[in-house]
Structure formats: structure tokens, C-alpha cells
Amino acid sequence: MAAPAGVASPDDLVACVELLFFAYRDFTGGPDAILETYGFGRAHHRVLHFVYRNPGLRVADLLDILRITKQSLARVLKQLIDKGFIIQRTGDDDRRERRLFVSTKGGRLAEKLITLQTRHMASALANVGPEASEFARRFLFAMIAASDRAHVEALVKQAAPRT
Amino acid sequence: MAAPAGVASPDDLVACVELLFFAYRDFTGGPDAILETYGFGRAHHRVLHFVYRNPGLRVADLLDILRITKQSLARVLKQLIDKGFIIQRTGDDDRRERRLFVSTKGGRLAEKLITLQTRHMASALANVGPEASEFARRFLFAMIAASDRAHVEALVKQAAPRT
DNA sequence: GACGTTATGTCAGTCATGTTGACTTATTTG
DNA sequence: CAAATAAGTCAACATGACTGACATAACGTC
Numbered sequence: 001m002a003a004p005a006g007v008a009s010p011d012d013l014v015a016c017v018e019l020l021f022f023a024y025r026d027f028t029g030g031p032d033a034i035l036e037t038y039g040f041g042r043a044h045h046r047v048l049h050f051v052y053r054n055p056g057l058r059v060a061d062l063l064d065i066l067r068i069t070k071q072s073l074a075r076v077l078k079q080l081i082d083k084g085f086i087i088q089r090t091g092d093d094d095r096r097e098r099r100l101f102v103s104t105k106g107g108r109l110a111e112k113l114i115t116l117q118t119r120h121m122a123s124a125l126a127n128v129g130p131e132a133s134e135f136a137r138r139f140l141f142a143m144i145a146a147s148d149r150a151h152v153e154a155l156v157k158q159a160a161p162r163t
Numbered sequence: 164m165a166a167p168a169g170v171a172s173p174d175d176l177v178a179c180v181e182l183l184f185f186a187y188r189d190f191t192g193g194p195d196a197i198l199e200t201y202g203f204g205r206a207h208h209r210v211l212h213f214v215y216r217n218p219g220l221r222v223a224d225l226l227d228i229l230r231i232t233k234q235s236l237a238r239v240l241k242q243l244i245d246k247g248f249i250i251q252r253t254g255d256d257d258r259r260e261r262r263l264f265v266s267t268k269g270g271r272l273a274e275k276l277i278t279l280q281t282r283h284m285a286s287a288l289a290n291v292g293p294e295a296s297e298f299a300r301r302f303l304f305a306m307i308a309a310s311d312r313a314h315v316e317a318l319v320k321q322a323a324p325r326t
Numbered sequence: 327g328a329c330g331t332t333a334t335g336t337c338a339g340t341c342a343t344g345t346t347g348a349c350t351t352a353t354t355t356g
Numbered sequence: 357c358a359a360a361t362a363a364g365t366c367a368a369c370a371t372g373a374c375t376g377a378c379a380t381a382a383c384g385t386c
Contacts, residue, residue, distance in 0.1 A: 007293070008284075008285060008288055008296030010281065012296045012300065013281035013288075013296070014216070014277060015300055015319045015320075016281075016284050016296065016299050016300055017277070017280045017281060017284055018216075018318070018319050019299075019300060019303035019304055019306075019315070020187070020190065021209070022303075022311065023304075023306035023307050024183070024306075025230075026306065026307050026308040026311060027183065027306055041343075042343085043342075043343060043344085053177070053181075058363095059364090060361095060362065060363085068343085068344070069344075069345065070363080070364080070365095071344090071345080071346085071364095071365080071366095072343065072344055074363090074364065074365075075343080076342095078364095094353075094354070094361090094362080095353060096352065096353045096354070096363070097353095097362065097363085098363065098364095114177060114180070118176035118179075120306070121171075121179050121180055121183075121306075122171060122176055123305070124305035124306040125171055125179075125302070125305075127301070128298065128301045129301075132171075132298075132302060133170070133175045133176070133179065135291065135298050136182075136302055137175065137178055137179055137182060138290070138291045139287060139295060139298070139299055139302070140179060140182035140183055140186045141182055141186075142286070142288075142291055143182075143186035143189065143283070143284075143287040144182070144185045144186050145189040145192070148185065148189065152181075152182070152185050156178045156181050156182065204370090204371060205372085206371080206372055206373085221333080221334095222334060222335090223332095223333065223334085231372085231373070231374090232374065232375080233334075233335080234335095234336080234373090235372065235373055235374075237334090237336075238371095238372080239372080254333095257332090257333080257382075257383070258381085258382060258383085259332065259333045259381065259382045259383070260333065260382095261333080261334070261335095
């Protein structure tokens, strides 16, 4: 054998890289199809998702999460607001801020998409084994740039558990 | 406790979904930056990568792998050929076919990008533990749509081990 | 050898999503 | 009051997808 057991050979690593490409494509395919029926795209999905999971988010927070420009965000956000999926409310403390919330309709769509994706994820994890969820979180977290990890960790943990 | 040990709670699943988004973004960031210096984008990367790993690939095979239209592929492929990163050779048996190969220059770039990505992957896997590679492959494979798995498995395994 | 099929290439137009750069408005803060 | 901040907007552009239509060359079959 070229590589000792438990250690990744170069070909194993390339396989992981390629598998990630196909996995990500198939993972986003389901939501994409639903979004299309609403006239939305993946960009709308991201905005809706993070607002749903983090109610009261400010525009600046969203820019920080998505790492796109204000102008790119403005386009999709405006559409989501115009179509009544997201609601803006002037901040209580600072009235320059626009706090973002999903509407009932927006919440329904966000839930629909998240259900689709968590089912996909759950099914994949079930295929792998009992400790898969813990493992996947550690793996995916380690794939994130070190400089982003603290930020992402806070975002993912804090996310709205208002059952 | 809401969920028994080893079983993913809904919030764990959502965390995985979100982590995958950030992980994928950071994973593609490195190659993107290099590609930019060549005037290439992510689309070029995919073409170059799969041709590098599967020398002699036909255009039709590439379309099947990437699942984009002929016209979309044509644009990036033409640029890669024009700039001398990919070489076309008429098929020996069937002279309608154009077999695709990377040039020396193309191979160098492909190798550079793959090294970047496998290092990223290896570092993430090392963070997780000794069995991480095996686990990641199983997880990512399970994330791929069932209808695609056989196809992807063949592609990933067959890939050029001509060291 | 003519004809239908296949592999590839190409022209033209559109859409989604990202980018830069410049500027406005409302509000808070020093 | 002046400066800084949060957000919104206008204009132009790049990338990478898409559809639809059509062209060319080579293969295979009757």
C-alpha cells in the first residue's frame, strides 16, 4: 500500500475535492428548482435564509455574512421586500438601521427550503453512520478559513432557536 | 437533552447546511484568486481540472460531467485552447471526436490549483482526526444525488493515476 | 452513394449575480 | 454644527449560465 491506513493519499484528497464539487451542486439543486417558481435565485435564498435564522439582522450584518457588495445585496433584497417575503423595520435604538425580518410568507418559504436541505443533509449523514453529524460539523468547520471561524461559529450557534 | 447522543438535532442539521455554504466559499476562494491572474474564472478551472485528471476526454463527456450547455462550455474551452492550456486532438477511431488534453502549461496550472485545494482539504482533515479522509469521502458521496453516484464514482476512481 | 444520425462548433440574444465608482439621504455622535 | 455612520441609488461592466437556431464534418446504414 502507498499510504498507511487512516491517512489520506493524494488521490484520496483529489477525490474529496471532486466529490465536494458534485455534492455542492446536487445540494443546491433542490432549492434552486423551488426558488425558480417564485422568480428567485440562489442569491435570494441566502438572504432569506439568514434573515429567517437571525431575525432583526441589519443590512450591514448581512453584507458581512454574505461578503457581497451593498449594490448586489440591494437588488435581491429589494425584490424580496417588494414581493413581501422580507420586512424592514427601523431600528428602535438607532433609527438609521433597518432591521430585517421575514414575513409569514417569507418564513414559510424559508422553512420549506431549510426542510429540503436539512432532510438532504440528514439523509447523507444517516448513510454514513451514527457519529456523522458531529464529524461533518467538525470537517466543514475546519474547511472554513481560520480567519472566519470565530465569526461563523458565533453566527451558526446564535441562530434563532425561538421554537 | 433534546436529541440522543450521536443523532443530529434539527439545529445541528441547520448548522451543517450553513457551514457547507461558508466552507465551499472559502474552498473556492484560493483558486479563484490565482485564476484571476490568468484572466480565467471558476468555469475555466473546472474544465482544466477534469481534462487534466481525465486526459483524452471528449467534449460530450465534459458536458456530461459539468452539466452545462455546449455554448457555455464552448466559450471557456475556446479561451483555454486559444491561450494554449488545453490541446484538442482529433479522435483516432472516430474523427468527429475532439479528444482534450492539457498542454505542459495547462498541466502546470492544473497542478498548482489542485495542490492548493488538496492542501486545504488535507489540512481540514488533519484537524478532524485520523479517519477523516474515509469519513469525508463517504459523507460527500452520500450528499450526491443517488442518480449521479455511479457516474461520479466511476469518474473519481478512474481518474488518471499516471504518476 | 444518398440519407439520417452524431459530435462539434458557432451566432445571437437573454438572465442572474457579482463587480466598481460616485453620489444622496437620514441619523447619530463628538 | 460638523463629521461619521447606515442605508439606498444610479450607471456601467464582467462572468457564466441559459435558449434557439443553424453549420459542418464524419460515421453508419440501406
